[in-house]
Amino acid sequence: MILPKFEFHEPRSVAEACDLMARHRGKARPLAGGTDLLVNMKKKVLSPGHLVSLGRIPELSRLERSNGTLWVGAGVTVSDIAASEAVAKAAGALGQGARGLGTPLIRNLATIGGNIGSARPAADLPPSLLVYGAEIVLVGTSGERRLPIAAFFKGPGLTAAREDEIITAIVLEVPQGYSGGGYLNLGVRKAQDCNIVNVASFLELDEKAERIRTARIALGSVGPTPLRSLKAEKRLVGEKPGERLFEQAAEAATRDCTPILDFRGSAEYRRTMVGVLTRRTLAMALAEARSRT
Amino acid sequence: MKQLIRLTINDRAHEVAVDPNTTLVDLLRYHLGLTGTKKGCDLGDCGACTVLMDGKAVNSCLVLAVQANGRTVQTIEGLETAAGLHPLQQAFIEKGAIQCGFCSSGMILSAKELLDGTPHPQEPEIRRAISGNLCRCTGYQKIIEAIKDVAR
Numbered sequence: 001m002i003l004p005k006f007e008f009h010e011p012r013s014v015a016e017a018c019d020l021m022a023r024h025r026g027k028a029r030p031l032a033g034g035t036d037l038l039v040n041m042k043k044k045v046l047s048p049g050h051l052v053s054l055g056r057i058p059e060l061s062r063l064e065r066s067n068g069t070l071w072v073g074a075g076v077t078v079s080d081i082a083a084s085e086a087v088a089k090a091a092g093a094l095g096q097g098a099r100g101l102g103t104p105l106i107r108n109l110a111t112i113g114g115n116i117g118s119a120r121p122a123a124d125l126p127p128s129l130l131v132y133g134a135e136i137v138l139v140g141t142s143g144e145r146r147l148p149i150a151a152f153f154k155g156p157g158l159t160a161a162r163e164d165e166i167i168t169a170i171v172l173e174v175p176q177g178y179s180g181g182g183y184l185n186l187g188v189r190k191a192q193d194c195n196i197v198n199v200a201s202f203l204e205l206d207e208k209a210e211r212i213r214t215a216r217i218a219l220g221s222v223g224p225t226p227l228r229s230l231k232a233e234k235r236l237v238g239e240k241p242g243e244r245l246f247e248q249a250a251e252a253a254t255r256d257c258t259p260i261l262d263f264r265g266s267a268e269y270r271r272t273m274v275g276v277l278t279r280r281t282l283a284m285a286l287a288e289a290r291s292r293t
Numbered sequence: 294m295k296q297l298i299r300l301t302i303n304d305r306a307h308e309v310a311v312d313p314n315t316t317l318v319d320l321l322r323y324h325l326g327l328t329g330t331k332k333g334c335d336l337g338d339c340g341a342c343t344v345l346m347d348g349k350a351v352n353s354c355l356v357l358a359v360q361a362n363g364r365t366v367q368t369i370e371g372l373e374t375a376a377g378l379h380p381l382q383q384a385f386i387e388k389g390a391i392q393c394g395f396c397s398s399g400m401i402l403s404a405k406e407l408l409d410g411t412p413h414p415q416e417p418e419i420r421r422a423i424s425g426n427l428c429r430c431t432g433y434q435k436i437i438e439a440i441k442d443v444a445r
Contacts, residue, residue, distance in 0.1 A: 008296065008357070039337060053359075102425070104406075104422055105340055105343055105425035106352065106355075109356070191421075
């Protein structure tokens with residue numbers, strides 16, 4: 001398979017990368033791990049005239065927790081996120097998402113910035129980032145701005161990033177108190193497949209660890225962008241957690257999605273699985289929250 | 294326009310001029326004649342083109358040759374030493390883990406990354422480590438036995 005021709009740029013700084021993106025406005029694509037972009041170029045779905053490789057900008061590879069904030073540079077690979085103890089402690093569901101993505105070979109190349117920037121509805125990392133309330137740091141020629149991840153996705157392959165902007169980092173406030181998260185993805189196989197449904201849940205209990213104070217649930221692969229299930233969240237807040245309640249929230253989640261029918265599964269199957277994964281990820285989130293008491 | 298890149302392949306320094314749209318697998322196979330790295334799907338699905346880049350197993354069909362500039366690449370040809378075949382290569386032969394052979398290079402390199410970091414993995418870790426490498430002879434069981442044998 002032949003890759004369409006392009007000009008290759010390898011900036012050494014974010015500023016240089018933004019200048020290149022601006023200079024070749026509309027014709028340039030940032031190249032991160034390449035596991036999505038190069039495939040689409042080989043299939044001739046995309047043929048950008050310029051590729052701006054982000055692989056030699058050291059500051060994009062920073063992964064650290066400080067002052068209650070987890071900072072994940074856009075160039076951090078999915079395998080590094082999967083193996084990171086800082087991620088496992090601060091945002092367990094993000095680590096679970098990373099371990100569920102693709103294959104070891106893909107994880108060694110793919111980056112968190114690419115997984116978000118490609119805006120695939122079935123991507124593994126966005127649901128967890130949604131439930132942790134992550135922010136996307138975007139830098140362009142006119143400076144830096146931060147967007148809540150929910151405002152970043154506009155549709156399949158579409159984002160709020162301007163043509164001269166690149167994602168430099170994903171930032172989240174580390175959840176405090178009796179809180180926990182969970183992520184599960186369902187595919188046809190355990191590796192190397194596109195998700196049929198993927199769900200992340202987050203729960204925070206009150207100071208007595210009795211009732212649910214905050215609940216966030218995000219559903220992937222069942223809409224044009226990953227979706228929050230506000231119906232399910234509403235069902236949970238203020239209640240005492242338990243199997244029965246989680247069943248009811250799961251049922252509510254099935255009414256909050258717009259799955260499509262394709263060769264991977266029917267819309268009805270997807271809807272049913274949204275319920276199953278919601279119930280199971282809530283149980284994971286509760287187990288982690290209780291482990292902190 | 295061709296770009297000059299320098300990279301280390303199997304402990305040997307190479308300097309090559311490549312077009313930006315040349316992938317690492319094509320550089321290895323067609324420019325340097327290292328045909329031990331196989332090209333299967335060319336889309337990152339099958340793992341036949343697996344090589345180690347800076348010690349990490351990657352699909353070389355999803356890496357541009359220019360991205361490998363300055364890096365260290367190890368292919369199946371680089372595993373044998375004066376002392377003989379790599380223990381993984383030997384075990385694959387002895388345990389009957391090679392059938393048609395097309396997936397073997399990739400399987401062995403994925404297994405090598407695992408064993409370099411985790412010398413004594415459990416079976417689930419072995420299965421996860423080769424989950425990006427497809428064997429269309431479906432000889433997975435023998436492959437897992439061969440890796441286990443080296444990991445013992």
